[in-house]
Amino acid sequence: MPKKVRIPTPLRKLTNNEELVEVNAATIGEAIAELQRRFPGIQERLLDDTGAVRRFVNVYLNEEDIRFLQNQQTPVKDGDEISIIPAIAGG
Amino acid sequence: MEKNAGFMKALKCRECGREYPLTATHVCEFDFGPLEVVYDYNRIKQSLIRSVIQSRPQTMWRYRELLPVAGEPTVGFQVGFTPLIRADRLARRLGVRELWVKNDTVNYPSLSFKDRVVSVALSRARELGFTTVACASTGNLANSVAANAAAAGLKAYVFIPADLEQGKVVNSLVYGAEVIGIKGHYDEVNRLCAEIAGKYGWAFVNVNMRPYYAEGSKSMGFEIIEQLGWRVPQHTVVPMASGSLLTKVQKSYQEFTKLGLAPETTYHVHGAQATGCAPISTAQKAGLDFFKPVKPNTIAKSLAIGTPADGFYALKVMKETGGAADDVTDDEVREGIRLLAECEGIFAETAGGVTVGVAKKLIVSGRIPANDSVVLCVTGNGLKTLDAVVGQVGRTREIKPSLREFEALLAHEDRVTA
Numbered sequence: 001m002p003k004k005v006r007i008p009t010p011l012r013k014l015t016n017n018e019e020l021v022e023v024n025a026a027t028i029g030e031a032i033a034e035l036q037r038r039f040p041g042i043q044e045r046l047l048d049d050t051g052a053v054r055r056f057v058n059v060y061l062n063e064e065d066i067r068f069l070q071n072q073q074t075p076v077k078d079g080d081e082i083s084i085i086p087a088i089a090g091g
Numbered sequence: 092m093e094k095n096a097g098f099m100k101a102l103k104c105r106e107c108g109r110e111y112p113l114t115a116t117h118v119c120e121f122d123f124g125p126l127e128v129v130y131d132y133n134r135i136k137q138s139l140i141r142s143v144i145q146s147r148p149q150t151m152w153r154y155r156e157l158l159p160v161a162g163e164p165t166v167g168f169q170v171g172f173t174p175l176i177r178a179d180r181l182a183r184r185l186g187v188r189e190l191w192v193k194n195d196t197v198n199y200p201s202l203s204f205k206d207r208v209v210s211v212a213l214s215r216a217r218e219l220g221f222t223t224v225a226c227a228s229t230g231n232l233a234n235s236v237a238a239n240a241a242a243a244g245l246k247a248y249v250f251i252p253a254d255l256e257q258g259k260v261v262n263s264l265v266y267g268a269e270v271i272g273i274k275g276h277y278d279e280v281n282r283l284c285a286e287i288a289g290k291y292g293w294a295f296v297n298v299n300m301r302p303y304y305a306e307g308s309k310s311m312g313f314e315i316i317e318q319l320g321w322r323v324p325q326h327t328v329v330p331m332a333s334g335s336l337l338t339k340v341q342k343s344y345q346e347f348t349k350l351g352l353a354p355e356t357t358y359h360v361h362g363a364q365a366t367g368c369a370p371i372s373t374a375q376k377a378g379l380d381f382f383k384p385v386k387p388n389t390i391a392k393s394l395a396i397g398t399p400a401d402g403f404y405a406l407k408v409m410k411e412t413g414g415a416a417d418d419v420t421d422d423e424v425r426e427g428i429r430l431l432a433e434c435e436g437i438f439a440e441t442a443g444g445v446t447v448g449v450a451k452k453l454i455v456s457g458r459i460p461a462n463d464s465v466v467l468c469v470t471g472n473g474l475k476t477l478d479a480v481v482g483q484v485g486r487t488r489e490i491k492p493s494l495r496e497f498e499a500l501l502a503h504e505d506r507v508t509a
Contacts, residue, residue, distance in 0.1 A: 009289040010120045045121060055381070055403055056106070056123040060282060063275075065398065067384050085285045086118040087125075087400035 003076050005031060006083040014039045023082075028059060029072035031082055046084065058085045097161040098135050102126040102302050105404070113161075115219050115294060117301040125400070126302045128159040136350055141321065144352075151207055151310035157346055158310065159303045160214045166243045167210025171310050173198050175318035175466070181434035181447075187454050189464035191324070192431070193315055195471065196439050200242070201262065202472035203440075204311055204336070205235035209296060211307035213239050216294035222246060223293045227284035229277050229332065229393045230259030231440075231471050236296060237268035248293065250280050255392060258475040276387055278398045308336045312343025315466055316353050323348070323358045326465040328450045330442045331362040331371050331416070332394040334405030340468070341408045360408055361459070362416040363449035365389035365424060365441075371402045375416035380406050390421045390479040391441040393471060415458045419448035425483050427451070428473060432484075438473035446470075 002022040007015050015021055021038075025031035036043035048054050059066045060083040066074050076082065102111040106124025117126055135156045147153035151171025152164050174194045182190035195204040209232070216224055225248040226236045233249035240247035249263050253272035263270045273280045288298040296304045316323055323344045329337040341360050347353040364372040367389025374382040382402045387395035399405070409416055419427065427447030432438050439447075446467050453459040473480070490496040 006286070008285070010118055010123065013120070045123070054122055056118065056125065056400075058282070058398065063279065063282070065278070065384055068386075083282070083286070085282055086123045087398065 003031065003078065004081045005035065006081060008084050008086060010086065011042060011045060011084065014042050014045070026075060027072065028061065028066055028074045028076060028082065031076060032072070056087045058087055059083070060085065097159075098130050098156045099159050099161065100129045100131050103129045115216070115221070115299040117299050128302050128306055130157065132346075132349065139350060139352070141352060144317065151210070151307070151314070154310060154313045157306075157313070157343075158211055159306045160211065161218050164210060164214040165217050166213035166245075167200075167206060167239050169199050170206045170210045171198065172314055175315060176435060176437070178435050178467075181431060184430060184434055185447075185451050185454050186461055187459065187465055188462050191315075191319070191464070191466045192435060192437060193311060193466055193468050194437055195311065196437055196443065196469055196473065201231070201234040201238040202475065203231035203235060204308070204468075204470040205231045206239065207310050208232075208304045208307035209235040209239045212294070212296035212300045212304035213243055213245065215303040216296070216300055217243070217245075219294070221292075221294035223248065223291075224296060225249065225284070225288075225293045226296045227251075227277070227280045227298070229395060230255050230262075230475065231393055232297065233268070233270070234259060234262040234475070237263040237266040237270075240268065241266040250284050250287075252277055252280055252392075256476050256478045258477055262475060277396050278384075278387075281396075281398075305335050305339060308339035309343040309346070311336070311468060312340040313347060315340075316344065316347050319466075321353050323353050323356050324466040325357070325463045326359050326361060326414075326453075326459050327468065328361045328363055328446055328453065328459075328465065329468045330394055330446045330470055331364050331399065331402075331405055332396045332442075333399045334362070334371055334401035334403075336468070336470070337362050338401055338404045338408050341412060358412060359459075360412045360414040361449070361453055362405055362409055362414065363446045364416065364418040365391035365394055365445050366418040366420050367391070368395045368397060369418035370397060371399055371405050372416040372418040374402070375406055375409055380410070382406070389424075389441075390476075391424055391445050392476070393440060393442045394445060415453055417449045417452045417458075419445055419452065423448040425480055428480060429484055431469070432473070437469065439469045440471040440473050440476040441479050442471055443469040443473070 005021045023034045104119035104124040139156045149172040176192045178190045178192045198206045223246040247268040288295040368387035370382040384398040424444035427444035
């Protein structure tokens with residue numbers, strides 16, 4: 001069973017407006033690489049020149065920020081959902 | 092470009108500089124950097140002079156050229172111009188020469204600085220044709236969106252952590268807003284709202300309206316300058332949740348200086364957090380220019396944002412202005428609330444206790460020199476966070492309606508205090 005990636009509005013132009021994309025990756029980092037193979041250009045939106053997740057991009061596995069897990073090395077298993085979400089202001 | 096954009100020129104990414112039209116959008120499509128309003132300062136300079144400002148009503152809208160609405164504001168035009176109090180008694184207790192309190196506990200209509208950002212966001216939302224407004228909130232923003240939307244006849248959805256103080260929940264419900272309690276902390280509310288905002292055509296004040304919304308905070312800094320007699324204070328202590336207010340206070344000082352409304356001077360902007368949620372303060376003290384997200388655990392719920400969206404820029408502002416950050420425990424927060432109340436007659440919410448507590452630490456440690464002038468930004472009203480102090484600020488003594496009992500009580504006190 002694949003894993004799902006929820007694509008945020010600003011990136012849907014790259015995914016032909018698809019909101020939910022399925023991947024087979026074993027880690028978050030692999031999932032980003034797989035997205036890049038299928039939707040060229042998406043990786044540079046998510047990662048900076050050093051390969052780290054950009055400062056204003058938050059990546060969640062199920063409901064947990066990957067910075068509380070193992071960042072891009074975080075393993076993903078079948079049925080998991082990855083969300084990519086821009087940082088938003090306070091309240 | 093829209094035909095009528097007032098004094099705004101475009102939205103621009105703070106990271107890469109790409110420009111976008113003045114619509115309801117908040118992040119750069121390229122790098123997710125936050126978008127910020129660009130103004131036509133040459134035109135603003137022609138109309139925004141001291142005598143013009145002074146001739147206008149005493150509200151935040153007297154600086155309207157520097158606030159991002161195209162036409163006249165239609166929501167919250169009585170917001171702002173809250174008192175700036177010379178706080179001599181508190182100054183003596185904290186050990187500093189000149190101390191002022193910018194008192195947004197009495198901001199109109201919902202008793203926090205959030206009315207500033209909401210009046211801008213909702214005025215702009217109306218200009219863009221929205222009829223439903225929404226927010227993700229730690230409480231104060233929810234209150235303000237609910238109140239201002241009600242007065243403007245807009246439909247409002249507010250999303251809050253389900254465990255908020257009762258005062259803040261009731262203060263949203265009473266206006267007829269749809270209040271959704273999320274079983275999680277604010278960062279989870281935020282994440283959900285980012286997803287909802289992408290799906291529904293609503294004006295989320297701190298999501299897709301954020302570039303306009305955030306600018307409203309500048310009015311606090313403009314007022315401080317004007318109320319001090321057109322000067323920038325040497326030190327300003329600002330509470331930090333997302334870090335946005337701190338960055339906008341600096342921007343307000345820069346804009347007034349650039350427009351010749353205040354003389355060039357050296358100033359320091361300091362940030363205050365609660366120890367139970369101090370990602371920005373921790374990074375500043377460690378000399379880092381990035382922060383590590385945390386899971387909040389503090390009574391200062393209005394500041395409980397573990398992944399602060401403007402944390403990076405707040406760190407930058409403190410570095411640029413030679414400001415410092417610090418954080419205080421829950422007990423120190425309560426002590427700060429009491430100090431401000433007992434010295435100045437101002438009852439602030441927990442964030443105010445954070446600001447007072449951190450100011451004390453900065454003064455004691457010399458990071459704010461004793462001979463300097465300081466402004467404390469006190470951003471919300473204590474009546475909203477009674478839960479945090481109930482049972483901790485003295486108690487009522489009960490007696491029968493009898494003079495004898497009262498005199499016995501006084502005699503007992505005389506013995507205790509003698």
